Amino acid sequence: MVSKAKRLVTGGIGALALLPLIHAIAAEPAAQPEGWNLLNMPKGVTSVSQNVYDIHMVVIWICVWIGVAVFGVMFYSMFAHRKSRGHQPANFHESTKVELAWTIIPALILIVMAFPATKSLKHLYDTSEADLDIKITGSQWKWRYDYLGKDVGFMSQLATSQASIYGTAPKTEFYLEEVTEPLVIPVGKKVRLLMTATDVIHSWWVPDLAVKRDAIPGFVNETWARVDKPGIYRGRCAELCGKDHAFMPIVVNAVPEAEFNTWLAKKQSEAVALRALTEKTFTRDELMTKGEAVFAHTCAGCHGATGEGIPGVFPALKGSKIALGPVAGHLNIVVNGKSGTAMQAFGAQLSEVDLAAVITYERNAWGNKSEDNIVQPVDVFKVKKGQ
Amino acid sequence: MAHGPAKGIGRWLRATNHKDIGTMYLWFSFTMFLLGGFFAMVIRAELFEPGMQIVKPEFFNQMTTMHGLIMVFGAIMPVFVGLANWMIPMMIGAPDMALPRLNNLSFWILPFGFSLLASTLFMPGGGPNFGWTFYAPLSTTYAPPTVNFFIFGIHIIGASSIMGSINIIATILNLRAPGMTLMKMPLFVWTWLITAFLLIAVMPVLAGAVTMMLMDINFGTSFFNAAGGGDPVLFQHVFWFFGHPEVYIIIIPAFGVISAIIPTFSRKPLFGYSSMVYATAAIAFLSFIVWAHHMFTVGMPLAGELYFMYATMLIAVPTGVKVFNWITTMFRGAITYETPMLFAIAFVILFTIGGFTGLMLAIAPADIQYQDSYFVVAHFHYVMVAGALFSSTAAVYYWIPKWTGRMYNEAMGKVHFWVSFVAFNVTFFPQHFLGLAGMPRRYADYSLQFADWNMVSSIGAFAYGASQLLFLYNVIATIVAGRKISDPKVWEGAEGLEWTVPTPAPYHTFSTPPAFK
Numbered sequence: 001m002v003s004k005a006k007r008l009v010t011g012g013i014g015a016l017a018l019l020p021l022i023h024a025i026a027a028e029p030a031a032q033p034e035g036w037n038l039l040n041m042p043k044g045v046t047s048v049s050q051n052v053y054d055i056h057m058v059v060i061w062i063c064v065w066i067g068v069a070v071f072g073v074m075f076y077s078m079f080a081h082r083k084s085r086g087h088q089p090a091n092f093h094e095s096t097k098v099e100l101a102w103t104i105i106p107a108l109i110l111i112v113m114a115f116p117a118t119k120s121l122k123h124l125y126d127t128s129e130a131d132l133d134i135k136i137t138g139s140q141w142k143w144r145y146d147y148l149g150k151d152v153g154f155m156s157q158l159a160t161s162q163a164s165i166y167g168t169a170p171k172t173e174f175y176l177e178e179v180t181e182p183l184v185i186p187v188g189k190k191v192r193l194l195m196t197a198t199d200v201i202h203s204w205w206v207p208d209l210a211v212k213r214d215a216i217p218g219f220v221n222e223t224w225a226r227v228d229k230p231g232i233y234r235g236r237c238a239e240l241c242g243k244d245h246a247f248m249p250i251v252v253n254a255v256p257e258a259e260f261n262t263w264l265a266k267k268q269s270e271a272v273a274l275r276a277l278t279e280k281t282f283t284r285d286e287l288m289t290k291g292e293a294v295f296a297h298t299c300a301g302c303h304g305a306t307g308e309g310i311p312g313v314f315p316a317l318k319g320s321k322i323a324l325g326p327v328a329g330h331l332n333i334v335v336n337g338k339s340g341t342a343m344q345a346f347g348a349q350l351s352e353v354d355l356a357a358v359i360t361y362e363r364n365a366w367g368n369k370s371e372d373n374i375v376q377p378v379d380v381f382k383v384k385k386g387q
Numbered sequence: 388m389a390h391g392p393a394k395g396i397g398r399w400l401r402a403t404n405h406k407d408i409g410t411m412y413l414w415f416s417f418t419m420f421l422l423g424g425f426f427a428m429v430i431r432a433e434l435f436e437p438g439m440q441i442v443k444p445e446f447f448n449q450m451t452t453m454h455g456l457i458m459v460f461g462a463i464m465p466v467f468v469g470l471a472n473w474m475i476p477m478m479i480g481a482p483d484m485a486l487p488r489l490n491n492l493s494f495w496i497l498p499f500g501f502s503l504l505a506s507t508l509f510m511p512g513g514g515p516n517f518g519w520t521f522y523a524p525l526s527t528t529y530a531p532p533t534v535n536f537f538i539f540g541i542h543i544i545g546a547s548s549i550m551g552s553i554n555i556i557a558t559i560l561n562l563r564a565p566g567m568t569l570m571k572m573p574l575f576v577w578t579w580l581i582t583a584f585l586l587i588a589v590m591p592v593l594a595g596a597v598t599m600m601l602m603d604i605n606f607g608t609s610f611f612n613a614a615g616g617g618d619p620v621l622f623q624h625v626f627w628f629f630g631h632p633e634v635y636i637i638i639i640p641a642f643g644v645i646s647a648i649i650p651t652f653s654r655k656p657l658f659g660y661s662s663m664v665y666a667t668a669a670i671a672f673l674s675f676i677v678w679a680h681h682m683f684t685v686g687m688p689l690a691g692e693l694y695f696m697y698a699t700m701l702i703a704v705p706t707g708v709k710v711f712n713w714i715t716t717m718f719r720g721a722i723t724y725e726t727p728m729l730f731a732i733a734f735v736i737l738f739t740i741g742g743f744t745g746l747m748l749a750i751a752p753a754d755i756q757y758q759d760s761y762f763v764v765a766h767f768h769y770v771m772v773a774g775a776l777f778s779s780t781a782a783v784y785y786w787i788p789k790w791t792g793r794m795y796n797e798a799m800g801k802v803h804f805w806v807s808f809v810a811f812n813v814t815f816f817p818q819h820f821l822g823l824a825g826m827p828r829r830y831a832d833y834s835l836q837f838a839d840w841n842m843v844s845s846i847g848a849f850a851y852g853a854s855q856l857l858f859l860y861n862v863i864a865t866i867v868a869g870r871k872i873s874d875p876k877v878w879e880g881a882e883g884l885e886w887t888v889p890t891p892a893p894y895h896t897f898s899t900p901p902a903f904k
Contacts, residue, residue, distance in 0.1 A: 033836065034839075035836070035838075036839055036840075038820055038821070038824045038836055038839070039820045039823070039824070040820070040823050041756055041824070042824070042825070051752065052752050052755060052756055055752060056747070056750075059746065063743035066743075067740070067743065070711070070714060070739065071736065071739075074714045074732075074735070077714070077718045077720075077722070078717065078732070081720050082721070083654070083721040083722060083723045087720075087721050087722075088721060089653065089654040089655045089719070089720045089721040089880075090655060090719040092658070093655070093656040093658050093659070093716075094660070094661070094662075098715070099662045099708065102707060102708060103707075106703060107701075107704050110701070110703060113700070113750065114696075117696060117750045117751065117753070120752040121689065121692060121751050121752045122689065124752055140529075167439075167440065171835060173835070175835050176437075176834040177834045195686075199524070199528075200522075200529050201524075203684060203758075205827065212755050212756065212758055212759075213684055214684050214685050214686060216619055216620060216685070216686070217613040217614070217619060218617075218618070219620065219686065221685075221686035236826075238758065238760065238827040239522075240448070240518045240525065240828075240829045242448070242529060244444060245448070245829060246444065246829075246830040247444070312510075312513070312531070313445065313512050313531060339614060341529075
């Protein structure tokens with residue numbers, strides 16, 4: 001491709017308007033392109049992404065050559081057939097032969113393009129015989145990853161601070177590209193990704209994997225990836241999903257299989273330990289400290305850092321009827337959500353301990369003082385089980 | 388015959404004259420263009436560097452949504468209706484539009500529709516924030532309460548478009564000068580005839596989509612609500628069944644404008660007139676059967692994906708024919724470069740680049756990477772701004788001497804062109820890079836590797852915005868104090884009935900049908 005680019009640039013006629021494009025293509029993509037080197041699609045680390053990249057380049061080159069030919073004629077004419085050079089206009093205005101030629105030739109070029117595109121698409125759609133199934137659930141504005149049949153699942157959301165976003169703290173290297181917990185997958189294994197959503201439509205996009213698939217409430221979409229190279233790959237939500245659409249990044253950590261198995265075992269034992277904690281009785285201070293942290297990354301996005309909400313859009317919690325009222329109502333709305341609104345069913349997203357902590361926090365923070373103001377994990381457990 | 392315009396405001400409120408109504412459409416459109424442009428400036432200012440500086444994310448989403456809605460429905464669609472009003476009767480030798488009172492109504496409901504829409508920005512909860520494509524359930528279950536105003540605004544705008552289209556079809560089919568057969572009509576008239584049929588076909592579909600939203604939001608139905616047994620993807624199918632023809636509704640009249648301007652300044656007849664007509668009709672037909680190429684990541688079955696890929700690729704054929712015809716029209720002409728011609732040539736170049744990226748987007752496996760990224764933003768601004776907007780700007784420069792009897796300032800026009808051309812490319816070319824490298828559209832903030840090109844894009848956008856004020860100044864200066872001209876044929880190479888009436892065009896033209904050979 002590079003040699004082609006050189007030939008084109010050196011031998012190029014009338015390609016002036018296309019120079020930026022040629023520049024874009026001639027530059028070899030760096031490992032992590034940024035700044036002025038950020039010009040092209042990454043080749044990526046899966047067979048699909050390589051495939052897509054190749055088709056992308058073939059089509060670009062076809063377009064460039066057509067552009068050089070067509071604009072070449074046009075620029076020649078613009079220069080040579082100027083009235084100011086005394087050029088007398090001809091009067092020809094139709095030719096069926098010419099019209100047929102420039103109908104049939106482009107059609108043939110399109111047919112040539114259609115073959116690799118069809119092959120690539122078939123490959124992309126082949127989700128059979130996966131080694132591992134991961135369910136990806138989009139919610140406003142975070143992802144949940146469930147390793148099906150492995151008893152492991154967790155939320156993954158933006159780790160960049162609000163201070164950094166609003167300029168009161170510096171922006172670090174992975175600004176808006178860092179998450180609380182990345183998706184971990186084994187290298188060399190075919191991972192089937194099952195996408196769904198709980199509220200609005202999201203879209204899970206990791207360019208290096210050439211995976212972009214909409215996560216739609218009520219649907220389970222499937223696609224797949226087999227990553228060949230260990231590494232950290234970053235992506236984003238690609239479908240407008242509300243206020244914090246730009247703030248729900250994706251981080252995929254592809255690790256060797258042995259490392260993956262160790263990680264999985266660790267997550268499984270953590271899950272067991274967390275369930276054991278459900279029976280423990282916490283002190284008010286323990287719950288408040290934990291609750292503040294949970295609130296900051298789970299609730300503050302809508303209800304505000306100090307529970308003030310966004311007038312007309314998201315209700316305030318400070319002085320709210322629910323936070324001051326009976327605990328059953330508070331538990332119900334947090335665990336089960338409120339249908340028809342952006343209030344999600346957090347019972348499916350947070351552990352009993354986290355839920356107990358955050359509800360306790362909401363009932364005690366910002367001057368909220370309701371009568372029975374401590375909630376224990378076991379109370380949450382009962383609500384979840386419908387008791 | 389000797390009966391001029393009414394005095395005072397009544398002339399405009401009760402206008403039935405196609406020229407007055409055309410003028411109102413053009414000014415309305417320009418006002419909306421400035422409003423939508425202001426929203427774009429807010430967007431680009433916020434994206435000037437990483438981090439949130441100027442607005443909050445929820446307001447940013449209202450800006451992107453309103454920018455899209457105002458530009459598509461308020462600026463670009465009305466500008467071509469304005470041109471149709473002014474030019475179609477004069478091009479076909481008709482005394483006026485066929486249905487003058489309907490014409491008045493279709494214009495005058497527009498300001499109300501857009502007031503309804505824009506007023507939501509000042510209401511609690513803010514304006515529409517779900518993108519101009521308003522995908523459910525973000526636009527239904529999760530929408531701000533003002534969504535009902537948005538829905539009624541769309542209904543009004545749609546009604547206006549349908550009435551305008553009926554009028555245009557009735558005018559073209561019934562009021563042509565004797566001897567002007569369909570295949571002798573100017574291409575601008577042809578493109579509008581085809582566009583009007585597209586509008587009548589798809590505006591009711593849009594009305595259906597927003598009505599289903601209205602039912603879901605207020606009356607407990609579940610068309611698009613999965614929890615109630617509905618289907619969020621159904622919304623996208625209905626929307627794009629409207630939406631894809633809609634983008635051709637925007638661009639097809641632009642083809643007509645370019646097909647008028649290029650022959651004039653090449654002093655040579657349009658090459659391949661009949662193939663132009665057939666290509667336009669083919670594009671219009673294809674527009675109905677390719678809609679789901681906007682939905683390649685939605686999880687369609689492989690067969691559906693392949694069908695929509697093949698069908699979409701086919702559009703390149705008739706579109707190519709048009710571009711080849713324009714270039715062959717210029718070939719061996721005697722070309723001069725007045726401002727309308729400059730904009731027309733820029734249209735051909737930039738629209739073709741937009742066509743190339745369109746072809747790339749049609750390739751479904753590659754579209755997995757392009758979909759919903761800034762690559763798409765770059766693509767559709769190459770066809771919407773450099774396509775529709777450049778052509779309507781060219782049209783204003785081309786016909787304003789006929790409308791006003793005064794010549795615009797050519798030097799200022801050329802400055803306007805060059806600043807627009809350079810600034811447009813500075814704004815939108817880098818967005819190809821951003822999209823390919825992974826920046827999604829509708830992002831209020833972005834990670835650091837995208838910072839440089841975003842800053843370039845913002846600088847270009849500010850320059851582009853500023854250059855449009857120069858255009859406004861030039862137009863006003865022309866109307867108020869431009870050099871007076873009286874030659875009916877303003878441009879040496881111009882052909883057609885509109886150049887046979889006096890300059891400026893009298894209030895009533897062709898009260899008796901002209902002779903047409």
